[in-house]
């Protein structure tokens with residue numbers, strides 16, 4: 001009997017094939033995060049930044065965790081010998097009460113990068129594509145390497161919103177639509193009605209992920225009402241942005257339990273760091289924190305826009321803590337020249353090769369940004385340009401890292 005015909009051999013062979021596929025997927029899978037992307041095209045190896053550097057390249061919050069969050073970290077640190085799962089339960093209950101969702105619809109993770117990637121694993125495949133905006137946050141695209149999903153990148157509309165009609169038309173095979181609102185990198189919003197339209201017209205079994213990492217900086221309405229209505233939607237939230245906790249690591253996926261289960265099948269048991277949990281719980285209980293920080297960010301962002309306009313520079317008006325600035329020359333040259341001034345600005349996206357992403361820093365950081373940018377754009381910095389590897393956009397076969405410097 002041929003190997004093909006022998007059921008024992010066949011099942012062993014299919015087991016080996018499945019194992020090989022799983023092993024290939026596992027080898028291909030790694031979680032890609034904003035700091036990796038921020039440094040991918042990079043002017044710098046992973047090493048500490050120079051002293052006094054202005055860091056407006058990774059959408060971090062220069063304010064860091066608020067005072068009560070820092071106190072909570074200090075107070076809980078001595079309990080760090082225990083897993084203390086109940087603290088995570090308390091955090092989830094606190095968030096659920098603030099947002100009016102059922103606690104079982106909320107899952108905590110150390111940041112939202114994990115659930116973004118696990119969703120790609122759960123909802124895309126070689127037959128079910130991953131649909132995203134261009135320019136858009138790239139991390140999810142990297143996860144498709146493990147599932148073999150087709151990546152469908154759809155340009156933003158002329159008003160920089162997600163083009164939901166074009167996204168639907170481009171991907172009848174969609175497994176996951178990724179909507180980031182406010183969008184990283186443009187800081188522009190996609191309306192609730194567009195998200196509803198997407199949900200109403202998507203292929204059956206596809207999910208819509210609404211990444212609300214930056215929502216607190218804007219007055220956009222949340223998509224959590226669609227979660228409450230049991231739609232095929234997963235909302236992501238993170239404490240890395242307005243709450244200033246990128247290094248502490250806390251975030252949520254919010255969806256109906258059946259969708260959460262599909263994602264958490266890939267995350268396994270992941271204990272939360274209790275310092276992050278304590279800081280997040282304390283932050284949620286501060287009724288003024290979000291409003292105060294939104295006000296600070298908006299004031300500095302709008303002052304920066306005023307300065308840019310007055311000086312004749314073009315940018316995409318943003319509602320978030322980052323924006324795209326058109327340098328009208330190859331972005332990598334500007335990034336290098338700015339770095340030489342000790343001002344580290346964000347990356348370009350291949351679709352917009354002359355734009356750079358700027359994170360809104362503190363007032364004094366933005367003043368240093370303005371002085372450096374004026375200097376660079378006036379041409380005075382030409383001599384400071386350093387030879388750097390060419391930026392060719394993100395390489396989906398791996399993060400593009402700079403060649404070793406001699």
Ligand code: PLP
Pocket residue numbers: 033034058059110111112113114116137180184211213237238239240246250251
């Ligand atoms: N989603 C978006 C749009 C982001 O920009 C980021 C980080 O910058 C994340 C998710 C993930 O953030 P974290 O893993 O720090 O929660």
